[in-house]
Amino acid sequence: MGKLIIPAGVREDGKVALIGPATRIKPEIVEGLVRLYEEYPDEMPGSELIVYPSVLDENACGSYAASLAQRVADFTDAWSREDIDLVICARGGYGCVHMLDYLDPEFIAAHPKWLVGFSDVSALHALLYKSGVASIHGGMAKQLVLDTDSGFGGYRKAFKKLLESSCPSLEYRVEAHPYNRPGIGRGVLLGGNLAVLNGLGGTPYDLMAESLHQDVILFIEDVSEPIYAVERMLYRLHLQGVLKAAKGILVGQFTDWKPDRNHEAMYDMIHARFEEWNVCCPVAFDFPVGHNDRNVPLVEGLEVSISISRDGVIVS
Numbered sequence: 001m002g003k004l005i006i007p008a009g010v011r012e013d014g015k016v017a018l019i020g021p022a023t024r025i026k027p028e029i030v031e032g033l034v035r036l037y038e039e040y041p042d043e044m045p046g047s048e049l050i051v052y053p054s055v056l057d058e059n060a061c062g063s064y065a066a067s068l069a070q071r072v073a074d075f076t077d078a079w080s081r082e083d084i085d086l087v088i089c090a091r092g093g094y095g096c097v098h099m100l101d102y103l104d105p106e107f108i109a110a111h112p113k114w115l116v117g118f119s120d121v122s123a124l125h126a127l128l129y130k131s132g133v134a135s136i137h138g139g140m141a142k143q144l145v146l147d148t149d150s151g152f153g154g155y156r157k158a159f160k161k162l163l164e165s166s167c168p169s170l171e172y173r174v175e176a177h178p179y180n181r182p183g184i185g186r187g188v189l190l191g192g193n194l195a196v197l198n199g200l201g202g203t204p205y206d207l208m209a210e211s212l213h214q215d216v217i218l219f220i221e222d223v224s225e226p227i228y229a230v231e232r233m234l235y236r237l238h239l240q241g242v243l244k245a246a247k248g249i250l251v252g253q254f255t256d257w258k259p260d261r262n263h264e265a266m267y268d269m270i271h272a273r274f275e276e277w278n279v280c281c282p283v284a285f286d287f288p289v290g291h292n293d294r295n296v297p298l299v300e301g302l303e304v305s306i307s308i309s310r311d312g313v314i315v316s
Helices: 027-039 068-080 096-102 105-110 119-131 141-146 155-164 194-199 208-212 227-240 266-276
Strands: 015-019 048-051 084-089 114-117 135-137 172-174 183-193 216-223 248-255 283-285 298-300 303-309 312-315
Touching: 015 027, 015 068, 027 048, 027 141, 068 084, 068 096, 068 105, 096 119, 096 194, 105 119, 114 119, 114 155, 119 135, 119 183, 119 194, 119 298, 141 155, 183 194, 183 208, 183 248, 183 298, 194 216, 194 227, 208 216, 208 227, 227 266, 248 266, 248 303, 266 283, 283 303
Parallel strands: 015 048, 015 084, 084 114, 114 135, 183 216, 216 248, 248 283
Antiparallel strands: 135 298, 172 312, 183 303, 303 312
């Protein structure tokens, strides 16, 4: 892959597309986002929100927001339009992986713009990175409407600042965690939902394996996965050599799990495995990314530095 394309900042008169690439979304959330653009335009990037048919498709297919054909068509149309600077995924769930066979990396690279989402959208982030385009792992419609506060100010403020910059950068300072491994690392920031990215292992969209080929800072998060399932995914990354090759690891929020007969807590298990496998790069636990209010926007593919000490964690 050549030099990564960083999309231009969202223009004041640039339009914003809302698409439904995965699971259905509640209409009231979409209505709330539409109201934000109508009543509080200064808080939002761009000038106008275009809600694509896949978002509230009357012919929604099972749990999916729309048929695969409609989801692909909406993505393709939004991505090709020169007046659209930003594509927001309405929500995650499941379904983005269906689209990978139908989206051409050359087409993606020919029309670079920002894509925003997390959770199941990690599959699309993998597609964009393999196409040579940076993207933003961050909150979607619900997070924008609720304006969740992750400890870095309201989400909309961070969202707008990052997207409107002609040269995006990150700067997060996070409290120390007892399981942190101190150190300094630098590399390309890549990651997302562990289960989704694990499912892409061994495919052309194997985002985590990038650490085998270049300096990478990995970040991971997940929701509703049993502790043993997360351990199994980490074993694959360990056996693949991904964890030892990483220049740093940000362990994000793992939510809605339950203790089991082997482990009392998710972080206890992850820490124990990292110790057993002698993962020697800097590691930060409890990083604010995941399926809760602590979900700061991160740029997939951006070169960053991490510094972990007793005083805390700095990502810049």
